Amino acid sequence: MAELLYRLGRASARRAKTVIAVWLALLVAAGTVYALFAGELKESFSIPGTPTDQVNQTLKQEFPGMGGGAGTVVYRTEDGSAFTEEQQEAIADRTARAAEADGVEDAVDPFATEAERAEQAERLDEGRAEIEDARTQLEEGQAELDSGREQAEAAGMLDQLEEGLDAQQAEIDLAAEELDDAGRELDQGADLMEMSEGIRMVSEDGGTALVTIAFTQSQEEVPQETREAVMAIFADDPVAGTTVDFANDIAMSMPTLVSVAEVIGLIVAAVVLVVMLRTLIGAGLPILTALVGVGLATLTAMSLSGVLEMASVTPILGLMLGLAVGIDYALFIVNRHRRQLKQGVEIGESIGLANGTAGNAVVFAGATVLVALLGLNLTGIGFLGLMGTVGAIAIAVAVLIAVTLVPALLSLVGARILARRERGAPGAGGAGDGAAGARAGGPKAMSAGAARGRAAVAVLALGVIALPALDLRVGMPDGSSEPLESTQHRAYAAITEDFGEGQNGPLLVTAQLPGGPTEETAEAKAADYRFQVAEELYDRDGVAAVAPIDISDDHTLAIYQVLPEQGPSSPQTTDLVHTFRDMEPIHGTGPLGVAGMASGNIDISETLSSALPVYLTVVVGLSLVILLLVFRSLYVPVVATLGFILSYFAALGGVVAVYQWGWLGGLIGLETPGPVLNFLPTLLAGILFGLAMDYMLFIGTGMREAYVHGASARDAVAQGFRAGRSVVTAAAIIMISVFGGFIFSETMMISSMGFALAFGVLLDAFVVRMLLIPALMRLAGDAAWWLPRWLDRILPDVDVEGSALEQRHLRTADGGAATAGDTAPAAEPSDDPVPSGQR
Structure with a gap:
């Protein structure tokens, strides 16, 4: 060589x-x-075949439009007050435009979501009131029936009237059973509302709102031009009296x-x-x-x-x-x-x-x-x-x-x-100097x-x-490690302050349900199974909120959004992901699956x-x-x-x-x-x-x-x-x-x-x-x-x-x-x- x-x-x-x-x-x-x-450089990393990737592939198969990446847009009012109706309408308009952009599956209007949540709460209250009224009527009917039975027995006519009285009793019992089922469903709905209370799109003071963008491609495959096009819809047309920032799941700085x-x-x-x-x-x-x-x-x-x-x-x-x-x-x-x-x-x-x-x-x-x-x-x-x-x-x-x-x-x-x-x-x-240096004794050896x-x-x-x-x-x-003046850091700080740190890294959890011999049977049992899994998730340490998202057409796969108490890079969130993957809430259905940006990382x-x-x-x-x-x-x-x-x-x-x-x-x-x-x-x-x-x-x-x-x-x-x-x-x-x-x-x-x-x-x-x-x-x-x-x-x-x-x-x-001796400067003290x- x-x-x-x-x-x-x-x-x-x-x-x-x-x-x-x-x-x-x-x-x-x-x-x-x-x-x-030259093509486009990526800011995210992926490894095919990981548990998160497997869950994402399942979601793409079972739920068209799901399994893609997500991005978060953060709006805040400049003075910290609640958004006005005009501001809400302006943000909703930009959200609708973002939903029509190429590469976007959907964009969620935060105010419409919160309004729907409020309507659900009202319906729950109305349903409870209706059930209470119905129970009162049933109790009154039961009292009248009992009184009539006593009167018939006193008059010695019970044998003649017993068949009719029994039929009325059966109707009352059936109505009571239906009320119990409806009451149980309402109780489950109320419990689910309580479990999901921490998953909000608008802060409690009404001064911060989150617009969620769902992309058609997976998080690491979303093209940069798609991200930039979506951000331009919000940034280039500002809403008066508000500021807008973008989380690092959409604003990836190169x-x-x-x-x-x-x-x-x-x-x-x-x-x-x-x-x-x-x-x-x-x-x-x-x-x-x-x-x-x-x-x-x-x-x-x-x-x-x-x-x-x-x-x-x-x-x-x-x-x-x-x-x-x-x-x-x-x-x-x-x-x-x-x-x-x-x-x-x-x-x-x-x-x-x-x-x-x-x-x-x-x-x-x-x-x-x-x-x-x-x-x-x-x-x-x-x-x-x-x-x-x-x-x-x-x-x-x-x-x-x-x-x-x-x-x-x-x-x-x-x-x-x-x-x-x-x-x-x-x-x-030259060499002679080196030789001389060597003959002079060379460097001193250490003891x-x-x-x-x-x-x-x-x-x-x-x-x-x-x-x-x-x-x-x-x-x-994550966003917390970005420069203080960056939009990613501002978005991360705003979300942490107004929604909790876990909102920066929500988890997507999938659960297999037993189903049934027929579609009707599977559908009838699905609500109880979904609630059972939600309770199991919510009872885990480190969970701030749980919300069911969807269920497959055959009622055998349910999806939940889980909000950790800590941020996406915290050890507690890592432990929580492993805890979920070791859980089998319904015996015989297999462990839970976990996806999301935090889980992928x-x-x-x-x-x-x-x-x-x-x-x-x-x-x-x-x-x-x-x-x-x-x-x-x-x-x-x-x-x-x-x-x-x-x-x-x-x-x-x-x-x-x-x-x-x-x-x-x-x-x-x-x-x-x-x-x-x-x-x-x-x-x-x-x-x-x-x-x-x-x-x-x-x-x-x-x-x-x-x-x-x-x-x-x-x-x-x-x-x-x-x-x-x-x-x-x-x-x-x-x-x-x-x-x-x-x-x-x-x-x-x-x-x-x-x-x-x-x-x-x-x-x-x-x-x-x-x-x-x-x-x-x-x-x-x-x-x-x-x-x-x-x-x-x-x-x-x-x-x-x-x-x-x-x-x-x-x-x-x-x-x-x-x-070789002439050029043996190993003994030469040179620089x-x-x-x-x-x-």
Whole structure:
């Protein structure tokens, strides 16, 4: 691979303009394909086959027009008073227009609904009064009949009149039985009215009203243009004296790809590059190539949205990764090239060597991240696998640009990649200096006591930071997590204040009814069964209200709306969903089904959580195999993988503390803490694994090279750490800057992803790779590099650092061949961000 990359680098340098033209043509082509074929990004997520999805499919079959998504429009009077008749009529008019919009099944007028509720209450009162009157008449009739029977018996005429008296008694008994049935139905109706009291469309003070929109398609399939068309009916034609807002089930905000915070992250990365490379051209080149790669990868990914259901956060993930690794990968090659130029290597030869050594490490590191991201497809969760695939596209493009476009640009830039004072001193910083540094004694090795102390501090710190992860609760963001000034947050707050928090996430519950041998029998029993189920639902803890909605034509399936006491993302609502699914109110009919937006999010979260252990196992196994190949050691893969596990759970702990508990949330604009984004733990595992392996590569290969070249295990740790620390520091700072820019996104999903990645990189690079790993390697001594002979014979020789390429090709400016000893800067205390293991 190193020889192939060497030749590719030389070829790219010789045909620089052609390579640049090819990449620009690809960028233009990607833009054209995007303009022609890009589809609509989704803001919601779905997993086919979940319990919620199964209930929705049943509803679509049994109840035409049901099973689709829903949206909520919130009207409030500006002064808090009750709506006037004119305002009610205006809102009703807009509701009727919304019901006729394409993609809308129905729109419910809140005032008509409340009026109907009031009429039902009046009818119940009238029915009770009528029954009481009828009972009074029956009692009077019974008294007259009893009196007549007594008189007939006294007159000795009972035998003659008994048949007629018995017939009258039968009529009275039948009438009494019918009154009892009617009274029981009225009592059930009154009880149902009481159970559903909390499900209101207009607040008790009359100043807030909810318009419910029923869509023809499922929640995640409702087109954005349909949502926007419905919102326009209400927003573009305001009702005087009122305000209108839209809940997040209809007003789904699409995050922007580029924001001010991301630009600031790029500026910080540029400052780091200028400080390291001491030249604007050198600093600008990695950023330029990263932007080209990000543009190509993002446009390509978004072009797929026309044929694939893609969440809006998916291309942003590719943008995050493409920027971070694109800058880092280009930096590795640029800095290696600069160092060789200062050693006197000719420009063309230096470009080839940089591509074959540092570029070889880039390809290996990129392949590691690529495999980890593609591994997300193993979870079997479609949208998560697509995220991994889009991220992998960004990584692949970044690697290809690093080993082709970067050499081409380096060829055009020529000696200007060095500062003026560096160009004037050819051979400075060359191999001789490194050798001298090595002969002078090299870096000081840490003592065993210091190593034990550092390891203890690192493990203790990571363990403490990871503690909040024990309280990890995952879910999907709701309206409360939206920015305060957003319409979604205003709608959520208004609903919570005037209707209760549970109104933001009502549940749809289905119950199977026994039916009967005939349709008449099933219909006769249906009312009692429906009431029995409603009572069972209402008696559960955490239920605020229950209302029957409909019953199937064959009277075997009933639907209820259930209003939880808590919000859609609360643990109580999650428990309530599980409670319902475990219930069988009518023996032999099977458990209840639960659907709704809150239920769907719960199912997605639990599916993702169940897939995480399997994915972590795959990632850990992959880590062990990769590191075994690179370092030819049993100890190094184990400690490196344990270090990744520590940094992973510590990063999760930080996310829980900030986004779930709300610690320091004000610093990033987090107003309302809530559950951690449900796919974040799995996504973090894949991305952080790939980056952690990169850092281990840059720290560990220098140690291995020094040990192989004859240094003691103790000195090899010090030499390798000294050579690799600057590259890990530079790469980590750049990645933290890029990821950190996304923390201030108004979209909570993007913010939490940016924080998790930035914090995870911070811990893994500076605590695990630069503190814990060197200490553990020092304590292990020679045992750190032990490998059974039989395993050593069968393992392929992965020359990641490209040292064999150096020995074949490296020529100094005076034509002499450089030996491995001449270029063994593992012992050189330099600030070069490419470790000796990459030379």
